[in-house]
Amino acid sequence: FPGLADVSISQDIPVEGEITVPVGSHSPDEDYSTLDEPVRDTIMRDLKAVGKKFVHVMYPRKSSALLRDWDLWGPLVLCVSLALMLQGGSADSKDDGGPQFAEVFVIIWFGAVVITLNSKLLGGTISFFQSLCVLGYCVLPLTVAMLVCRLVLLAGAGTVSFIVRLIVVVAMFGWSTLASTAFLADSQPPNRKALVVYPIFLFYFVISWMILTFTPQ
Amino acid sequence: RGGRGGMLGGRRGPPGPCSLTGSPPQALVDDTEDVSLDFGSEEELALRKARIRHPLATFFHLFFRVSAIVTYLFCDWFSNSFVACFVTVLLLLSFDFWSVKNVTGRLLVGLRWWNQIDEDGKSHWVFEAKRVPTIAASTEAEARIFWLGLIICPVIWTLFLFSTLFSLKLKWLALVIAGISLQAANLYGYIHCKLGGQKTISRVTSRLFGTGDVPQRQSRSISEDKTEEHGKTVPR
Numbered sequence: 001f002p003g004l005a006d007v008s009i010s011q012d013i014p015v016e017g018e019i020t021v022p023v024g025s026h027s028p029d030e031d032y033s034t035l036d037e038p039v040r041d042t043i044m045r046d047l048k049a050v051g052k053k054f055v056h057v058m059y060p061r062k063s064s065a066l067l068r069d070w071d072l073w074g075p076l077v078l079c080v081s082l083a084l085m086l087q088g089g090s091a092d093s094k095d096d097g098g099p100q101f102a103e104v105f106v107i108i109w110f111g112a113v114v115i116t117l118n119s120k121l122l123g124g125t126i127s128f129f130q131s132l133c134v135l136g137y138c139v140l141p142l143t144v145a146m147l148v149c150r151l152v153l154l155a156g157a158g159t160v161s162f163i164v165r166l167i168v169v170v171a172m173f174g175w176s177t178l179a180s181t182a183f184l185a186d187s188q189p190p191n192r193k194a195l196v197v198y199p200i201f202l203f204y205f206v207i208s209w210m211i212l213t214f215t216p217q
Numbered sequence: 218r219g220g221r222g223g224m225l226g227g228r229r230g231p232p233g234p235c236s237l238t239g240s241p242p243q244a245l246v247d248d249t250e251d252v253s254l255d256f257g258s259e260e261e262l263a264l265r266k267a268r269i270r271h272p273l274a275t276f277f278h279l280f281f282r283v284s285a286i287v288t289y290l291f292c293d294w295f296s297n298s299f300v301a302c303f304v305t306v307l308l309l310l311s312f313d314f315w316s317v318k319n320v321t322g323r324l325l326v327g328l329r330w331w332n333q334i335d336e337d338g339k340s341h342w343v344f345e346a347k348r349v350p351t352i353a354a355s356t357e358a359e360a361r362i363f364w365l366g367l368i369i370c371p372v373i374w375t376l377f378l379f380s381t382l383f384s385l386k387l388k389w390l391a392l393v394i395a396g397i398s399l400q401a402a403n404l405y406g407y408i409h410c411k412l413g414g415q416k417t418i419s420r421v422t423s424r425l426f427g428t429g430d431v432p433q434r435q436s437r438s439i440s441e442d443k444t445e446e447h448g449k450t451v452p453r
Contacts, residue, residue, distance in 0.1 A: 039320055046315075068334050076311060080304055087300060101300050102391045127340035129332065 050074050053133075057140045057179050070129050075136020078143050079108050082207075085146045086214055104210065111203045112136060119184065119196050126187040135203070138180035142204065145172035146211045153216055165212060173208040177201055268358045271324045275362055278321040281313030282370045285396065289377065289389075303392055314399040317367070322407060323347075325363040330406040344410040367407060371400040 050073050083104040116131040124131075149165045180200050185193045269275055285306050288295070292302035323329045327347030334340045374396045381389050 042319055070332075070334070073311075076307075080307070084300065084304070101303065102388050106391055125337075125339075127334065130334065130340070 046071065046073070053137050054140060057137050070127075070133035072129070072133060072136065075108075075112075075133065075139065078136060078139045079105060082108070082139065082143050082146055085143075085150055086210060107206065107210075108136075108139065111206070115199045115203055118199050119188065122188060122192050122195055124184075124187045124196065126184065131184065134180055134183045135200070138176045138183075138204075139207065141172040141175040141179070142169075142207050142211060145169050145208070146214075149211060149214065150216075153214075157215065169208050169212045173204050176204045180204075268356055270356060271321075271359060274321045274324040275359055277316050278325065278363060279366050281309050281316060282366060282400070285309040285313060286370065286373055289392070289396075299388065306392055307395060310396050310399050314403060317403050318406070321363065322403075322410075325359045326407070326411075328407055328410040330410050344406070344413045346410050346413065367404050371397060371404055374400055 049069055049071060053071075053074055083101050086104050087101045112132050112135040115135060116128055119126065119131060120128065126134075145168050148168050152161050152164050152168075155161060177197075177200060181197050184200065185196060188196050288302065288309060289306050292306070296302065318330070328345065329347075330342065330344045332340055332342055374393060378390075378393045378397060381387070381393050
């Protein structure tokens with residue numbers, strides 16, 4: 001190498017560096033070699049993900065955590081608790097509250113599916129289960145409203161309690177709608193945002209109506 | 218892919234003496250009748266011989282499904298309340314869905330499926346099948362239990378659907394539909410994993426075990442790859 005004849009390396013320059021071998025994508029099989037430990041880890045990881053999403057709903061910020069790792073545990077828990085609290089509040093109390101319970105269930109899930117289909121037909125980029133996840137988690141403020149309403153109704157069923165309940169339900173309804181549109185409206189083209197927000201508004205309105213008109217027997 | 222072909226067709230080294238101690242094989246055969254090569258600890262040997270290597274996973278795989286069905290059938294004996302039965306069966310179905318999808322599938326048959334959402338918001342369904350067997354891999358008994366449990370339960374829930382429709386007990390319809398969708402989702406996911414794995418395996422083997430010499434085959438498969446990559450219309 002004639003060109004390199006005059007190159008000299010002084011001996012007190014240390015040659016250092018790092019050799020990093022890029023590890024290929026960690027196959028999930030290797031993570032789970034025993035039964036006990038990883039299952040507990042899996043459960044804890046999923047529980048933490050659910051908890052984080054609840055926090056995100058209470059303080060809606062533009063973050064992608066709710067969107068990327070969707071799960072339907074939160075919506076299931078919220079739906080069941082809302083349906084449990086709403087049952088037994090109808091005029092004909094001959095039943096044990098059966099149909100009302102299934103009604104609430106069907107309204108929430110069917111409503112969420114219809115809204116998701118609507119937003120997909122309007123050309124939304126969000127996926128089916130992501131949308132269900134967001135809509136389900138944003139029922140949390142209304143569940144809190146239901147809890148508050150039931151507590152207020154324990155105290156009495158007069159005009160004052162109705163006004164208190166009205167204020168609470170309207171506030172929580174606004175919160176739910178704002179939280180869900182913060183996540184869902186972004187995935188739509190700008191001129192379609194109202195078309196997407198309107199069904200969400202209607203969905204939470206129906207749930208709020210059920211909560212407001214609940215009278216225990 | 219070429220590397221794998223090379224391994225199959227390449228030359229192995231000459232076989233050395235089959236004893237571990239270095240003494241000539243004959244002496245070993247004379248001393249003891251059976252030569253047990255020590256692959257690992259006692260635990261691993263027991264694990265190899267057991268017919269069910271993951272007893273807890275097998276138990277839970279069947280426990281949630283069967284108790285959901287039993288609770289649905291016999292809920293009148295336990296309590297009068299429709300709501301309690303509904304919630305119990307729904308929770309059992311959800312736990313079953315989660316445990317079959319996340320735990321028992323990968324432990325009992327080495328299959329896994331999930332949904333991933335990448336940076337631009339597109340969702341991909343990923344189906345994965347484990348190919349390299351490890352010591353703690355599943356046995357036939359476990360695989361049989363897994364697939365039987367996976368297939369029979371959705372069929373039973375479909376029967377429940379028809380019985381609900383025809384006896385007009387429509388308040389149970391929501392529950393039965395939820396049960397069918399959860400169990401059918403797992404069934405579909407795992408069948409997709411299984412069939413997907415088999416398809417890729419058969420494609421690879423047909424490429425490697427074709428006619429002709431293996432070294433030639435190996436190089437031909439590489440060049441085939443190249444022509445396929447660079448343009449599908451290039452005539453060979």
